Amino acid sequence: MARLLLAAAALFLVLFLASPESFAGLFRPFVTNNAPAIYTQTGLLSLTLSHLGLVGVAVLASTVVAVGLGILVTRPAGREFLPLARTVTSIGQTFPPVAVLALAVPILGFGAWPTLVALFLYGLLPIFENTLTGLTNLPPEVSEAARGMGLTRRQRLVQVELPLAMPLILAGIRLSAVISLATATIGSTVAAKTLGEVIIAGLLSSNTAYVVQGGLVVGLLAILIYEAFQALETRTARRIGLARR
């Protein structure tokens, strides 16, 4: 049942993005004064792709940095950086992305860069915390066996610790991706090409249909990405015997 709904959602999204005009009837009820029902200034498909691209690049960067930090602070040499890393990633999450945009524009100018920076900072915390939990909560007898078997520190990290922490790390990336997907809409206030453009246009021209279709596409993307990640997590977890059956 859940699968069927997801497939239906995916199908709807693809069809809608391929030919938004065919769905005009669906959004007509939200329109007053004979305004257009579908946003056409920029293609919805191209906005969606650019939105996904921004999120993808930002999440990738957050992942590299957060996982790297997680590894660093769990090594004996890097342990002293743990409080610092915690502070930095928490600030990244608590500092409002809008404020980051406002601060970044004078330095980076308008366009995609300020949005990338805001999303990157916003996405660090969940990945970092999950990496940390994954790397520090290994079954003690497994770490003991790895040491006793003569694996070097690096071999233990690559062959044992990271694979076992993988489901948790993936969960962190999933959270970041979903948060970023919604947050990226504000990028349009500083001229990044995102689905926020549709929503903002709707707000400015009091066209509820625009707001609804922008929100709908973002929402569907978030659900699909969430589910895809979860499926991947379950598969990794099952492979290491954590989630049976």
Next chain:
Amino acid sequence: MIEIQNLTKIYGDTTVVDQVSMTVETGQIAALVGTSGSGKTTLLRMINRLVEPSSGKVLIDGEDTSRIPAHALRRRIGYAIQGHGLFPHRSVAQNIATVPALLKWSEADIRARVDELLELFQMSPAQFRDRMPYELSGGQQQRVGVARALAARPELLLMDEPFGALDPVIRAKAQQDLRDIQRRLGTTLVIVTHDMEEAVALGDRIAVMDKGELLQYGPPSEVLTQPAAPFVRELIGEGERPFRLLSLTRVGDIAKTGEAGGETIPAGASLRDALAECLWSGRSALPVEGGGVVTLDQLESRAAQASVA
């Protein structure tokens, strides 16, 4: 040969292993027994330097282990831990292949070795090679843990209560198998247990530990007949001593010429089994498979040695 010299471990101001010295000859089994917290695991872990000694040293074939890089040392020493510690994300074959892979054996050699070990532990390679650890029973997991420890043909094998999770029947079988395998491979083995019965069944030497000190180190017969301290006596269990002593000797070793009726007893059975059979069947002598008899009198006088001491 492994020589432990004045080995000591101090945590804060508690001494958990205190000046322990003992030697295990090549190909022998030394069983460390003692109550919980007596320092057995700590002593064992100092041998492969999972715990660094506070003082004292360990020599393996005359070589001071503190001079060998820890990871290189550990690849030479098989280690089976309390609660198996299999890597949950790796198949049975990959788990067993851990150390050979670290030592860069060829793939063909590794594969042959994995199959050989699985056969040895009576787990059909075709059936078990590609299973994941969670798809095994507790007993199978422990056997794979031991196979993994043996994989690179280590000169020395350390085992920390490897049979702790097994039920008594499978446990006795596992001990027998381990002993056979150890004899066949000629591996030197140090095994930790808090079960005197297991120590007697397996050990060529028994080391009794209490509060970090080595109270007695000697062959089972000596530990049973001449307990060096009240604690050792207590650990053996006063009432159990005659039976433990009987379990050390095989029927074939004391069989004498004569005739007796009824079912025969295998020459490899222990005197303890023979006594049980005599009492159970109400006979005063049993015919031994392959000739000769063993009498109740013989068994009684053997058992009496425990109380003479």
